[in-house]
Amino acid sequence: MIRAGLRLLYVVGVLFSLSGARAADDLLKVRFATDWKAQAEQGGFFQAKALGLYEKAGLDVEIRSGGPGVNIPQLLGAGAIEFGMGSNSFIPLNMVRAGVPAKAVMAAFQKDPQVLITHPRDDITSLQDMRGKPIMIADATINAFWVWLRAEYGFSDQQVRKYTFNLAPFLVDKKAIQQGYVTSEPYTIETRGGFKPKVFLLSDYGYPSYAAMVLARSDWIDKRPEQVQAFVNATIEGWRSYIYGDPEPGNQLILAANPDMTSEIIDQAIEQIRSRALLHSQDTQNGSIGTMTTERWEKFFTIMSKHGVYEPELDWQQAFTTRFANQPPVTTPATR
Numbered sequence: 001m002i003r004a005g006l007r008l009l010y011v012v013g014v015l016f017s018l019s020g021a022r023a024a025d026d027l028l029k030v031r032f033a034t035d036w037k038a039q040a041e042q043g044g045f046f047q048a049k050a051l052g053l054y055e056k057a058g059l060d061v062e063i064r065s066g067g068p069g070v071n072i073p074q075l076l077g078a079g080a081i082e083f084g085m086g087s088n089s090f091i092p093l094n095m096v097r098a099g100v101p102a103k104a105v106m107a108a109f110q111k112d113p114q115v116l117i118t119h120p121r122d123d124i125t126s127l128q129d130m131r132g133k134p135i136m137i138a139d140a141t142i143n144a145f146w147v148w149l150r151a152e153y154g155f156s157d158q159q160v161r162k163y164t165f166n167l168a169p170f171l172v173d174k175k176a177i178q179q180g181y182v183t184s185e186p187y188t189i190e191t192r193g194g195f196k197p198k199v200f201l202l203s204d205y206g207y208p209s210y211a212a213m214v215l216a217r218s219d220w221i222d223k224r225p226e227q228v229q230a231f232v233n234a235t236i237e238g239w240r241s242y243i244y245g246d247p248e249p250g251n252q253l254i255l256a257a258n259p260d261m262t263s264e265i266i267d268q269a270i271e272q273i274r275s276r277a278l279l280h281s282q283d284t285q286n287g288s289i290g291t292m293t294t295e296r297w298e299k300f301f302t303i304m305s306k307h308g309v310y311e312p313e314l315d316w317q318q319a320f321t322t323r324f325a326n327q328p329p330v331t332t333p334a335t336r
Contacts, residue, residue: 027060028227031081034066038257040247040269041183041212042085044108046257047250048238057230065257076102076217083220083231086213088112089300090144092319093310101218103318106232106290106325107210108239110281111203113182113272114145117189118198119174127153127205136163136170136178147307148207167192182276183269201276208300210292211278221321232324236289243273290325 034042045063048054054061064081066072072084073091077100084102086092089112092104116135118124124133131154137146142160149155163178167185170176171193180186182201189197203209214235216228242250251266273279284291294317301316310316 026058027055028058029060029062030054030083030227030231031062031064032083032231033064033070033072033075033081033085035070035072035085035087036066037260038065038254039183039261040251040254040266040273041113041181043242043247043250043254043266043270043273044212044235044239045085046238046253047242047247048234050249050253051238051241053234053237053241054231057234059227059230059234061231063253063257072215073098073100073102076100076215079217082217084215086210086215088114088144088211089209089213089297089319090304090309092213092215093301093304093314093316095215096316096318097310097314102215103218103221104210104213104292104320105216105221105228105323106235107213107292108235108290109211109213109278110284110291111201111276111278112145112207112209112211113276113278114202114207114209115180115182115186116177116200116202117170117180117185118177118200120195120198121174124177124198127200127202130159130177130200131155133159133175133177134161135159136161136176138163138165138179141179143309145202145207145209147309148202148303151303151307152206182278183272186272187265187268208296208303210296214290225323229324232290236325239279239289240287243270243279292320292322292325294322 032045034045038046049061049063066085072086073095075081076084086104095102116127116130124130127149137160139162146155146160167189170178171189182199186197186199214232220228238250247270251263254266255261255263279289283293283296297316297320301310301314304310305312305314
């Protein structure tokens with residue numbers, strides 16, 4: 001109870017201190033929706049809010065937590081938010097197909113956190129060793145990274161077993177293989193099962209999806225590019241501070257926004273983001289964050305269209321723009 005009270009005082013103090021960063025009348029109100037309940041995988045956004053980086057950029061950002069019933073593309077299309085979080089590269093391409101006027105403007109995670117998980121076993125040391133073996137995956141995954149596994153590693157639909165996000169079947173079956181998020185399921189398995197699972201990060205094997213993307217409405221990209229740039233710049237600095245500095249300011253906002261979250265879960269997730277270098281790839285030179293390339297988007301689309309996820313004639317280049325995240329940081333605040 002005392003801890004919760006101190007946390008509330010901390011958050012109130014942060015918000016109060018931010019009120020003086022710039023006069024409220026000078027700030028442009030912006031709504032940003034995350035793809036799930038508050039967690040470390042969104043830490044850079046909360047850190048930018050906690051440190052006043054958005055305010056210094058001239059933006060009064062309201063972070064709205066996502067969840068099972070939150071549809072980010074729908075909110076963007078309806079004009080209910082200005083920015084949203086995209087979980088993977090399918091989201092922007094799906095928006096193009098559905099005619100949603102929005103696109104990706106940066107990708108915080110250069111590596112998608114999707115993983116395949118096994119018990120400790122000697123017969124599986126790589127993805128190739130899983131070919132032909134039963135794997136528990138969610139229904140939504142059939143037309144997502146499973147397509148890539150079929151195309152690149154010869155997996156077949158005969159291997160599919162239903163994953164319902166219940167870890168019990170995996171814990172009791174030493175031969176089981178299941179999907180997961182590198183920042184989530186492995187930790188839960190270790191704490192509940194009492195053993196350290198083997199974890200295979202798909203991006204380490206060439207899976208080209210981005211993650212933790214910022215999606216922006218097209219009307220803002222066209223008519224308010226300075227504000228889009230300001231949001232991207234502040235978010236990039238938020239991620240840099242959260243992962244390579246002191247994450248505590250952002251963590252306190254996460255804990256306040258999500259009563260089910262714990263400091264232990266956050267800490268291990270941050271460690272996974274750091275140790276797995278999720279923020280970096282060969283495209284992020286000199287420690288840059290958020291970069292996207294046309295070549296990588298084309299590679300992703302080519303694989304997925306070849307295997308029927310998208311029509312080949314889809315204008316895939318409308319899913320993203322590299323004009324914001326691939327620019328040198330701008331320190332001057334955006335004008336209204």
